[in-house]
Amino acid sequence: MIKLNAGQAQLSGVMEPWAGLGDQLGVHVDRSFDRRQGLCARGVDPDLMFPAARRDSSILRARALCAACPVRVACLAAGQDEAFGIWGGETEWERQERRAAEVRENDLTEAA
Numbered sequence: 001m002i003k004l005n006a007g008q009a010q011l012s013g014v015m016e017p018w019a020g021l022g023d024q025l026g027v028h029v030d031r032s033f034d035r036r037q038g039l040c041a042r043g044v045d046p047d048l049m050f051p052a053a054r055r056d057s058s059i060l061r062a063r064a065l066c067a068a069c070p071v072r073v074a075c076l077a078a079g080q081d082e083a084f085g086i087w088g089g090e091t092e093w094e095r096q097e098r099r100a101a102e103v104r105e106n107d108l109t110e111a112a
Contacts, residue, residue, distance in 0.1 A: 035078070039069040050085045054093050062086045 035041060040049050044065065051058050066072050066089035079087020080095060087095075 035071070035075060038071045038075055039065050051091065054091070059086065059091060063089045 040046075040062075048058050048062050048065070051062070063086070066075070066086065069075065069088075072088050074088075076088020076090055079085070079090065082092070082095070084092055086092075
């Protein structure tokens with residue numbers, strides 16, 4: 001298991017969703033997270049991380065930035081309940097689709 005220390009500051013309202021995601025990724029994610037440690041906070045135009053549409057060309061550039069980021073996994077975990085933006089390389093639409101798939105899977109499991 002990998003231990004990540006993602007920083008000292010905390011983001012309000014995004015800590016609890018980390019529990020299951022860390023297990024799914026096989027990673028222990030420190031519950032403290034400071035997005036300012038990420039590459040997206042180092043002189044990058046903030047609009048890059050908040051694409052206007054699903055097919056916005058900035059998504060590929062943002063994902064490339066996220067792929068090289070030292071806090072990518074912590075950022076991905078922190079962003080699970082965020083309504084907007086790219087967090088850890090995942091768009092808001094991908095998060096919505098994954099959550100919907102998880103709900104459908106849970107419904108099928110409970111019905112069985």
